[in-house]
Amino acid sequence: MTQQLDVLLTDAYRYAYGLCSNEAVAWDLVQESWLRVFERYNKNVTRPLLYRTVRNLFYDRRRHETRFPQDPIEDSQFQLAADNAYDHDPGLNAALRTLPDLERETLFLAVVEGYTATEITALTGHPRGSVLSRLHRARQKLAKLLDESQTSKAKQLLSLVSR
């Protein structure tokens, strides 16, 4: 039982990380969501329920940030947590952070979690057409960003070699 919950929390953390791209914020989201759903449903917490709570909490916080004009906390935290982030692919991490929240989320759900557009529609409540176009845009942007970062890296290497 505890093992199953362990896996559930790890998956929820991955989803939260996919939403916010920040370790500390992701764990905060999971922790608060877990306390909320566990209090209400005890051990009958299901994956969709926990995911939905994480998602609602994330967008609630985003709305709160928009309503109270201040520099988004996430942006500064991205910088602060950059040293601690999963460093094996910093280029991808940086590219993901530039994507809008909804596009990053859709991309994560489709590519990492393997959900179909219809399943993402059920989870997020957004129309299927919007999900598909977001996914398409996110893929295009990510490929372009990664391509640009590869080109600039190659240029840097060439300039080092030619010196």
Next chain:
Amino acid sequence: MDVEQRLREFHAQAAPDPIAVKALLQATVGSANENPRTSFDQVVASVKQSWALYLTAASMACLVFAFTGFSFHEQGSLNERTERTVREVAMNHITHLKSEHESSSIVELDLVMQQLPFALKVPEHLRKNFTVAGSRYCSLAGHLAAHIKLRNIHDGKLSSLFVALLEQDLKSIGLESQTVAGVDVELFNEDGLFYALASR
């Protein structure tokens, strides 16, 4: 490498601190196991044994409900909120997330934590026994808060002080001391700020 494959590998690396997961489960699932609720079947079986008892209990419950009514419900939800806040504070303390800013000066921490809608300060009564070690942003009962790490000058142990602006809904949280999952949590207000001190 294919972008999607790269994305999958990147996210496969993302995993929470296993100690934090264990602590969270221990504090929630563990404490639920310690005080298991009576199962519904057991209740039904015992009620069926005596109809007279059932009728008496039902009429008593109606009377109690009618007398206490809304205030009872309100009190219940307030207590729940307090308890949830206490648990959240204990969990945040146990998880030991890294400080984003490290300094022994509260003024320096206040300067770098510009997102906070209030000025950081350590209450007078804590200054005698603690020195500041660092801080990070966090959330407390749904509000943006600061997690200040304090070091006890006597035994060197780290405690956590959570500070948030004392907004209307935080005023309804009971000010009390409780021990959750081995963490002593104390809630208090001072100068328009809501504080929660957690220590082991």
